[in-house]
Amino acid sequence: MSSIYYISKSDIVERVKGLKTDKLLLVVDENVLKSYEDFISNLKDLGKEVIVYKAKGTEGLKTLAYLEECLEFFIEKGAHRNCHLIAIGGGVTSDFAGLVASILLRGVSWSVIPTTLLAMVDAAIGGKTAVNSRFGKNLIGSFYQPDNIWIDSSFIETLPPEHIQSGRGEILKYILISSGIYRQAKDARTTFNALISSCAQFKKLLVEKDFKEIGERKILNLGHTFGHAIEKMYPISHGAAVYYGMRFIFELFDEKKNHEVLDEVTSALGWEFGSVPWKGEGIDVEKVMSYVSKDKKVAASGVLEIIRLKGAGTPYIDKIELAKLNELLIKRKANIDAL
Numbered sequence: 001m002s003s004i005y006y007i008s009k010s011d012i013v014e015r016v017k018g019l020k021t022d023k024l025l026l027v028v029d030e031n032v033l034k035s036y037e038d039f040i041s042n043l044k045d046l047g048k049e050v051i052v053y054k055a056k057g058t059e060g061l062k063t064l065a066y067l068e069e070c071l072e073f074f075i076e077k078g079a080h081r082n083c084h085l086i087a088i089g090g091g092v093t094s095d096f097a098g099l100v101a102s103i104l105l106r107g108v109s110w111s112v113i114p115t116t117l118l119a120m121v122d123a124a125i126g127g128k129t130a131v132n133s134r135f136g137k138n139l140i141g142s143f144y145q146p147d148n149i150w151i152d153s154s155f156i157e158t159l160p161p162e163h164i165q166s167g168r169g170e171i172l173k174y175i176l177i178s179s180g181i182y183r184q185a186k187d188a189r190t191t192f193n194a195l196i197s198s199c200a201q202f203k204k205l206l207v208e209k210d211f212k213e214i215g216e217r218k219i220l221n222l223g224h225t226f227g228h229a230i231e232k233m234y235p236i237s238h239g240a241a242v243y244y245g246m247r248f249i250f251e252l253f254d255e256k257k258n259h260e261v262l263d264e265v266t267s268a269l270g271w272e273f274g275s276v277p278w279k280g281e282g283i284d285v286e287k288v289m290s291y292v293s294k295d296k297k298v299a300a301s302g303v304l305e306i307i308r309l310k311g312a313g314t315p316y317i318d319k320i321e322l323a324k325l326n327e328l329l330i331k332r333k334a335n336i337d338a339l
């Protein structure tokens with residue numbers, strides 16, 4: 001199981017120093033490398049051998065070609081079984097580096113230093129690692145838990161606004177699926193750091209109960225089924241797509257109360273998401289269906305698993321046949337268009 005620590009950069013350096021290894025393999029996002037030179041050089045100055053792989057700072061990193069390049073790079077530099085790999089970056093870096101750690105020399109231990117809001121509350125936690133296939137996102141990967149997740153939320157200070165918004169989309173999802181986080185979000189005394197740690201702990205607990213996502217962990221996918229389709233159709237971030245994916249599913253099933261809960265917490269936090277990306281032109285039902293039918297959660301029988309909400313803090317797993325979904329989409333299209 002992973003341990004999550006909320007600590008400063010200097011404390012992270014101390015923790016890394018304490019790792020029982022003589023060799024560190026760092027996979028560092030290129031933009032993080034640029035903005036945090038001092039931090040990275042402090043990690044290099046611990047009396048251990050440090051090998052740095054500079055990772056592309058875009059989704060384009062998550063390919064078999066870069067996976068091979070990174071594995072061969074570390075092997076050439078003398079990686080051994082007792083090395084410890086550290087991913088430093090957002091979800092792209094941790095997805096990629098975790099997969100490297102899981103197959104390099106049949107697996108080396110690893111830790112994550114998440115530097116995006118989305119990675120702090122979601123991607124760095126849970127041990128899902130992956131690169132993309134030409135047939136779809138995250139189709140080549142493994143479940144491989146990091147030993148440590150070291151969170152210093154001040155990394156967010158240099159994060160571009162669209163990536164802050166992305167993390168907020170995922171945080172809103174946690175608020176809707178957890179009654180404790182819902183109450184916390186409405187409490188004016190809550191700090192942003194406290195919200196980050198509640199989301200991260202909530203995911204950690206779910207992962208401990210259901211590591212391979214065969215049951216309860218699936219509730220983390222609220223907003224994701226349609227969110228993934230929206231993410232492919234419009235140039236928006238993952239978390240923003242999850243936010244619109246929640247709006248989409250609430251409207252599909254005509255759930256006004258759920259819209260109100262989402263409005264309530266979004267405005268309590270002073271956040272704004274603006275209009276849906278299909279405003280004016282309407283949603284392309286055929287395209288949505290084509291992406292949704294390729295979802296990993298579609299069973300051979302053509303039944304799709306979707307996460308729905310009874311109210312704040314009460315998510316549940318529902319199933320719908322693809323043919324029924326198509327009918328419902330056509331019936332509710334005008335409402336979804338008007339969101």
Ligand SMILES: NC(=O)c1ccc[n+]([C@@H]2O[C@H](COP(=O)([O-])OP(=O)(O)OC[C@H]3O[C@@H](n4cnc5c(N)ncnc54)[C@H](O)[C@@H]3O)[C@@H](O)[C@H]2O)c1
Nearest residue numbers: 029031057090091092093115116118119123128155158159
């Ligand atoms: N494994 C999981 O459970 C899981 C969950 C959710 C998402 N993901 C994956 O996460 C990925 C998205 O990750 P993300 O949203 O964290 O974005 P990201 O890793 O793509 O980072 C976003 C951008 O911010 C830059 N960046 C990162 N940290 C920075 C910092 N502190 N200052 C300035 N720039 C910085 C990066 O270079 C990049 O350009 C997707 O590939 C998605 O599939 C995985």
